[in-house]
Amino acid sequence: MRGFSFRSLTFMLFIVFLVWSASFDTCIARRGKHWRPSRSNSASLAKKKGKSHGNSHHRHHHGVSKPKTPPHKAPAPPPPAPKEKKPKPKPKPSPPQTGSTTFNVLDFGAKGNGKSDDTKAFQAAWAAACKVAASMLTVPAEYVFLVGPISFSGQYCKANIVFQLDGTIIAPTSSNAWGKGLLQWLEFTKLVGTTIQGKGTIDGSGSVWWQDYPFEDPIDNESELVIPLNNTVQQHPPMPIRNELKGKMPSVKPTALRFYGSFNVTVTGITIQNSPQCHLKFDNCAGVLVHDMRVSSPGDSPNTDGIHLQNSKDVLIHSTDLACGDDCVSIQTGCTNVYIHNVNCGPGHGISIGSLGKDGTKACVSNITVRDVVMHGTMTGVRIKTWQGGSGSVQGVLFSNIQVSEVQLPIVIDQFYCDKSKCKNQTSAVALSGITYEKHKRDIHSKTCTLCLQRCPTMH
Template sequence: MDYGAHADGKTDDSNAISNAWEGMCGEEEPATLLIPPNKIFLVKRLNLNGPCKAPNVHIKVSHVNGLTVDGDGGIIDGNGSTWWEKCITCRRPTSLVFQSCNGLTVKSLSMSNSPEAHIAVNGCDGALFSHININSPPKSPNTDGFDIAHSKYIVIQDSTLATGDDCIAINGGSSFINATRLLCKGGHGISIGSLGRNKSYETVEEVHVQNCSFIGTTNGARIKTWPGGSGYARKITFEDIMLQDVQNSIIIDQGFNGTSASEKAINLNCSPSGCFNITLDQIYIVSSKSSQLAYAFCKNIANGTIGSTVPKVSCI
């Protein structure tokens, strides 16, 4: 608005947004481009190009329906190393935030070295992310690829996610999340949660992870909950999964096949109230170290079914 946008849905605001980008891009300090809520911008196709003088560029998009972001092979570099070294405990920025954006499409975008999470999806209904390439060091703190919360009908596909934390973190209030044809490298795998922090009530359901590979991750499939919280994580499927040198795996459903970097290949560590309706089938996981035998660990499993599973699971 500072650059002359009318935001009436009738006047072409393309130049105002382009000029705002150039103004932000030319700043010597970290800068943010804010597209404000409760406005209607009529724009033509815009190319927001770099390089930028600003050492950190933050784009915040909220309450925009039918938005398409096409990276066209471009790269967003968050220069996160300056944050990781000097700001361990403070709140670091997320590179790209989508808030209450329905019918969203993001494609052909590369990102690296975000100060914290690379992409946050909050309160969105319907989003497709495809051909997203994220590349941050394995030890970079809290650099999730995707953080999803209070959103539904989100699809992430055909992407490579190399992070220092979760490839995808699916948090409370989320449902109908689909992840397919993904490569997760380093980091902590795909996680449900954590849920129930500070004794809160949180729910996640209808999560489907299919045809994904995990290489050198701490975990493959993971559900994280805090003691004292309430709610549920249900109707979650991990299917057609390949593991290579994965340290820990919490297996929720069928189709796992690969090698484990630790002998505890299947770890079902449930609360005293137990885990219900767990199905393990078509699983074959062996240790990547010839001198070790992979095994399954179980605690407080209430009920479930076992099909073809290696290592053997005797607790269900």
């Protein structure tokens, strides 16, 4: 019994232990809040949630897909090569910025092709230059600018403006561009210290005027003694230089370049050619300098004075070539302190004082020196001409070292000047005093004479 009891007890305890162990494992499996997932379950859960663990060392078999590693970021492609740019046309030049002192007419719309009207562009360029002291308006070389009648007014302009002329300016040949009664083409008024300089040309297209009006006035009355060089104009008028004429040109022929009411002005380097009438005129000016420039027109072009001075003082003209159809230099009333030297004259009518005293007016001219001048093929040499009936005086005149060749009348003093077939003979006239001639040289083809046509009421 003892044996049975001990064995039975041992057996029963073993059975109880087994039952208790089974119940304990079951309890652990059912306690959800104490359940801890294994690493494989964690991976499966992460997979379901879309998460991946790149650092997992577990390998999955039996059809379980391997976690995907994140793709490596592809390197950015190189930037595309820049497209080859086609050269762009040069932009049109714009007007100069504020503070500029140079104003090119091309920057203001001038074409410079000789056909387009560039008058407005010149006006705009001048208006800009006029506001700046010591500025420069440039007319560039290798361009031809068609410019109508224009006034470069200076009443409110700054001083010392330079007009740099290296191109060519031509006058229109259509009568529509001129209106009626214009006395000048290019006019500079009320300026101080202005200079026109350069190697350019001012062309007045005079031929179209000369054919319509061969002479504004009859030929000088010295033609009674000599065969006038411009007699061929009456027989064979010049042909027009263009075929674009629209109607007859106005009867009043303009001066090509005129200065009026200006002080300290200079013209140098340029050429003025084929003016309808006078080429270069200074009226009511003081402090005038003209040098190293040229005037060029045919000897048979009517009334085309080279340089015309009127009511002007303190004038110096030198180193200049003058070829025209009238006086190379004409000195009119109101002129004083005029000095002319080293000038070539011809063809033309020589260098003249007058005509003075027309229609009974008073004329005064004084302190005139003309020296070291060469004249070739001119109608007269040095000349003084006054109308009868006038008053005033010509005094203090020196003609020195005048060389003439093929000049028909080297020295002329005419106090009965008349531009008509017949003039009334009057006893009053402009008085002459202090007139000196020295060192004149002539060739065998030139006459030597001092003329006083008709009567000489006053001569000293």
